[in-house]
Amino acid sequence: MAKADNRPFALRTYAPEKLREALRRMYLIRRFEEGAEDCYMRGLIHGTMHLSIGQEASAMASCMELTDADKITSTHRGHGHCIAKGANVGRMFAEFFGKETGYCHGRGGSMHIADVKTGNLGANGIVGGGLPIAVGAALSAKRLGKPDVTVCFFGDGANNEGAFHEALNMAAIWKLPVVFVCENNRYGMSTPASYATAVPNISDRAAAYAMPGITVDGNDFSAVAEAVHHAIRRARNGEGPSLVENLTYRWRGHSKSDRNRYRTKEEIEEWMARDPIARFQADLIAHGILDQAGADAIAAEAVAAVAAGVEFAKASPAPDISEVTRYVHAE
Amino acid sequence: MNAINPETALRTMSYAEAIREAMALAMEADPAVVLMGEDIGVYGGAFQVTLDLIERFGPDRVMDTPISELGGAGVAVGAALTGLKPIYEFQFSDFAMLAMEQIVNQAAKLRYMLGGEAAVPVVFRLPSGSGTGAAAQHSQSIEAWFGHVPGLKVLQPSTPEDAKGMLLAALADPDPVMIFEHKLLYKTRGHVPAGRYLTPIGKALVRRTGTDLTIVAGSIMVHRALEAAETLVAEGISAEVIDLRSIRPIDHATILASVRKTGRLMVVYEGVKAFGVGAEISALVAESDAFDYLDAPILRLGAADAPVPYNPDLERAAVPQVDTIAAGARRLFRREV
Structure with missing residues (x-):
């Protein structure tokens, strides 16, 4: 009898190369967010931004099985989702810098990065705004006879929006191929999810819409990958939507205006000790998929990619101000 | 010879029938066109505009939605973003207020926010206006509200001929279009040309x-x-x-x-x-x-x-x-x- 495979789900399911690429993208997300913060501090970026440092496993593990034909919808805290789905960090930085070479030609900024051609239907500045849109994308796939699925990212705050409930209900009655991935980072700006939500787990809401719901450790790459894997398989088999709740934490404040008055330093440090990148990397090393030198190389590569991305953005041309109304309508 | 075709000359129908004919023509020509809305299936819509279309095109293309205007409009937006051409019927234009987020923040702005890299070819139909004794929440004329929103096109047909031509033009348009139909006009009759024709958008x-x-x-x-x-x-x-x-x-x-x-x-x-x-x-x-x-x-x-x-x-x-x-x-x- 063959020995039982005790490796975590992700490690026994995905090829080593794919796992290393996942780690690379997680590092890329972390360094991208730090790079964005640094550019902001140095006055190179204006506006605001919502950083996802600490939530990298949720973004990356949820995208493991997606092709360019599969869709995601994202949130105001969406940089990680973009990178996980394969976005180019140079074009992302260019968008932050408001440059013509950015994903949105400088019209969208941090909260609207999208790449429809590779299935990223966009971040969204409205909490809950992406949920019905994700259901619409799943409806398109079903009506047009395509095998594509849509992964719909949203935060704990969105689960109290009417759009969440309407979207889950419609996805369920029409059995649409969509996976609702709630990134519960414990706070809607400053308001705790435990205060704002009547049920203990956001995944409990799934029962109201007759779909499976599961809550997992969102900082455990393999736990997220396993939950989303089953949800995607269900969606592709025509069995309808699922709700996956990833319990995670943002290390940084809600946005640049946050002074962390609603949470303690101890709480932040406790969550930083559960670093999703360090945990995933340790797993990969422990199971021989990577050695320390290989991990260091991946980390260094992310630093270089981010530096190159910033340089690309700096060197890119700004939009022509005479084109302020361009792109309102089709040309 | 320029003899008038007697069939064409006598071709009159109601405003509601003209809209229905436009939808049927579009659905026959393009499998991506789908209808969505509350009670638009066997009921035929609150004003009977979609009557019998579910029999012709089936429930996959004439989709009764739950009473979920925000979600329904948003599903239409997402579907439009990814390859379908949805026509979403608000049962009354007043109910569009429940869906303002998706109409104004999403449908109208997506192309611009995404730097021209996305299109939302959705059509919203909105029965509008007073004169039916339905009081304050079922009788408003809110078309001007949407005139304030860059990214939208806002139409108001006054005749059956325009009602048909505007809907076909809206479907041919790559951007979101809102058509305010007047409830008192649904039964008015007039000449309607056969076949497909487009009433130009933006021309008085x-x-x-x-x-x-x-x-x-x-x-x-x-x-x-x-x-x-x-x-x-x-x-x-x-x-x-x-x-x-x-x-x-x-x-x-x-x-x-x-x-x-x-x-x-x-x-x-x-x-x-x-x-x-x-x-x-x-x-x-x-x-x-x-x-x-x-x-x-x-x-x-x-x-x-x-x-x-x-x-x-x-x-x-x-x-x-x-x-x-x-x-x-x-x-x-x-x-x-």
């Missing part, structure tokens, strides 16, 4: 030529303005009536050319007078060279500054009628009696 139409006064009106107000214009003939007033047809984009050229010719302008609309279509058109004229041609102040006739009332006499009094339009015209000629 001079329905009646005149020399003394320009009346700009939309939707059912076009018919009231035309009737008022006839009563004014005996008083020596020759009114030109422009059917606005499109609120966004608005046809500056047709309006300004008419005002330069007549020297007088009255704007008649069913929405609340303040901050409405009349304000936009008045400002348009005031900011242009046509201002120099004015022989009288501009007059706006819109709805009373109140919710639409239930009592039929109050309801009638709340919005412009043939007699109030004619009286408005006389004021511009200082012939008030």
